[in-house]
Amino acid sequence: MDHFPIFVATQSARIIVSGGGDAALAKLRLLMKTTGRITVFAEDPAPEIADWAAAGKLTLVRRAMDHGDAVCARLFYGANEDAAEDARTAALARACGALVNIVDNLADSQFITPAIVDRDPVTIAIGTEGAAPVLARAIKADLEERLPQSLGLLARIGKTFRRASYALPFGRARRDFWRDYYFNAGPKAVADGEDAVRPALDALLADHMGRTARAGHVAFVGGGPGDPELLTLKARRALDEADVVIYDRLITPEILELARREAVMIDVGKEGFGPSTPQERINALLVEHAADGSQVVRLKSGDATVFGRLDEEIEAVEEAGIGWHIVPGITSASAAVAAIGQSLTRRGRNASVRFLTGHDTKGFADHDWATLARPGEVAAIYMGKKSARFIQGRLIMHGCDRQTPVTLIENASRPNQRVIETTLDALPATLEAAQMSGPALTFLGLAPRAALALAPTLKTQEFA
8 A cells, every 4th residue: 555545634724736727627626625725826727716716715826836835735736737837836835844746646746636425524535546547436436326415414413413422332332323323213314304313313312322232242254265255245244343353364364354443353363283272262262252242253264164163162152141143154165166167066976075174183084085985076175285195095095096186276266376186196296396375175086177277367287
């Protein structure tokens, strides 16, 4: 992020614009929405600028900007449409301590003006750091359609009521009140006119004052394989409402970004044969935070019900008398098999599929190797990198064909996804050559479809 988004106070602040043509007009139409004191320096201003000056909306100085003209200015816009004059006036503004923006000159600007969706006092700024103005305008148009004009009115009235809302306890009680206002009571009241909104707020506050505080609760949420677009709507909503998020090592930063900024974020990562947070500690954290009334999200990679030690955590929460529910997620096997264009079951090939773990709390996990070794069997093996040689040995020992196809998918669904095709015979050597560092899922009995294997986005590597 080369430009950090902030909102600058403009009330009574001096804002200088140098230039009187089309570039200046475009900036002035936006700047006149503020409460700043705008001064324009232009020898030959456009008629609209002269009209605005005559109406008292800005001050027009019919000459080029000179030394000292930007004293006490907070913002300066170089809109001369002449590189040399923009550079000259920008230097004058910097000397006076003003922040400088030069129209269509990102490199020499100290700040940029984003595309804006105006529902005053609700303001949404959209910036692309100059990379894609067309995209910014498209996003703005989409938001303009989605946000009703009444939103600004509700926000202005709500702003005057903020001190009254302090009668509610800080935190969730206030958030529940304001959520109820903006998404339920407020829109209903504004349909009857502006005068109906304030009485509706008074009634809503009285209702919330009489409510019993919501009890602490734990949502066991499947975070999916890593792509935030694969989160369910319920998972997104749970993250938005969470006071505390207790998350696994494999949860991607993009998904964690979806949680509320105020939420307490706790990393309880586990790694096979590596550093881990003890399960007892995780159980204690769940109980500790939910017991104080917090809404807790226990965020697990993939689906929470698959190799997630979910039952142990549910039992700990139940023993403490805390409510809970499960939000299922897309398991990594579903995302990974989609990456190779296959299905987990196929008529005439296999009527069942096994989800296996490469290791458990005692070490390498044992399975029904004789059944798995039969022709046509399909298995999705989680956490199988370190146990690959053990799995290979057990399967071959029970008669599995050494040329059985095996596919490894690293970082399934993520931008750095990698698909590697091999055989049971070459599996350990393939893993060693691949030097995988991310989470990987191993498919026994499945190979990528030929068309997908050639696709450049698949990044398939072969190690024979």
